[in-house]
Amino acid sequence: MAFHTQVRNVDPASISFQGDSLVISNPESKSHLVQAAEILKTSADPVAFPTETVYGLGGSALNTEAVKNIYKSKNRPADNPLILHVSSVDQLKRKLLPNTDIPPVYLPLIKKFWPGPLTILLPVPGNTEISPATTVGQPTFAVRLPAHPVARALIALSDLPLAAPSANTSTRPSPTLARHVYKDLQGKIPLILDGGPCDVGVESTVVDGLSNPPVLLRPGGVSAEDIMKYGGEAWRNLVIAKGEIKDNEVAKTPGMKYKHYSPTAMVVLFKNCGADLVPVENYLKGYIENNKSATGSKIALLASLNFDPDQSKKILAPYNVDVFDLGNSAKEMSRNLFAELRRLDEEDYSLILVEGVDETNDGLAVMNRLTKASSHVIDGSTK
Ligand code: TXA
Ligand code: MG
Helix, strand or coil: CCCCCEEEECCHHHEEEECCEEEECCHHHHHHHHHHHHHHHHCCCCEEECCCCCCEEEEECCCHHHHHHHHHHHCCCCCCCCEEECCCHHHHHHHHCCCCCCCHHHHHHHHHHCCCCEEEEEECCCCCCCCHHHHCCCCEEEEECCCCHHHHHHHHHHCCCEECCECCCCCCCCCCCHHHHHHHHCCCCCEEEECCCCCCCCCCEEEECCCCCCEEEECCCCCHHHHHHHCCHHHHHCEECCCCCCCHHHHHCCCCCCCCCCCCCEEEEEECCCCCCHHHHHHHHHHHHHCHHHCCCEEEEEECCCCCHHHHHHHHHHHCEEEEECCCCHHHHHHHHHHHHHHHHHCCEEEEEEECCCCCCCHHHHHHHHHHHCCEEEECCCC
8 A cells, every 4th residue: 555654743852651641742742643543543554653762663463454564564574573562561461461460570670671672571361362463473472661752652542552663674774763764664654753863773672581591582772781680580590592583584595694784785894803993904905806896886984982083084094984983882882873874875885894892781782783784794803
């Protein structure tokens, strides 16, 4: 179906929650939120909205047609389950867990990190209304309570748990601005709520506390260290899954490069190099030698903690590299990462070199996304 995609502003500062009750002081923001909630309640069309992590593409998790339309608009493989989003713990219990309790293992994490970028797996109760298209027939469902006022207000107004993956076309970098969503999904969805830039910039952390020991399935906005610190006894043994949950697309087509979070440009990740630019220079020599026909193609370096921007500009000048700053902490890198990959794509760069960061605290999620976006990883510690 073709849509004339509307982009509507909602001011997050005009939204407040008094207890679980919602107040929206700006009339224009309120009418846009009401419009979005009406679409979700009365049709099966998906609506894009900001969360504190990335923009999401939402539809009622209780409506199979709505969930199928999400997969269709973003071209997502139908065997990758979606995260459900609720506006309060009360709504979670009322709509999704009518006769069951939240497993106690999660209570300290919920207390500490909700609302926020933490997703937990819960057992799908018997007689559930959750559409099997959301869970892909798994015995568990993933759920989070987002901290972004616009996301929470939309879910509260519609009183629907929303299934919502990131609002990008599958394989593209996740969207952290309404403009990114528009670029990917224009004509495919009726409405995008614009609440400004996302603060976290990478997706939520996904944890499974139902298995023993508990597993971190996807690193994200809450660090593994903080989960171990605040989760209580059981979480001290947290195991970090190797890579993300199996991507069935890859399993079905072995040998194909695992593509995720990818701009059109080729991305090369440099890790454990310290301030040493020699590995970058060596890579560029080879690249230029092998791509003589591509003279004039644009090359960017995203420098972070150790590569000095001025020094890099000087040393890499012979290779015609434009140097940009990705941020001075892993948190800043998370916030800027997807937006920078998209910007360099729009500016027609064909090669993006990125300086990595230690895989501790917020660095783990950054390196997970960067590794997936990269065609090559060059490790300065294995020379
Ligand atoms: O920050 C976020 O989580 C964003 C925003 C929009 O909230 N959403 C997001 O959704 O990243 P998505 O669909 O792109 O990622 C869902 C992740 C995938 O890694 C999926 O495999 C996993 O959650 N997942 C969902 N349900 C699961 C389940 N029952 N068991 C294991 N993994 C599950
Ligand atoms: Mg995604």
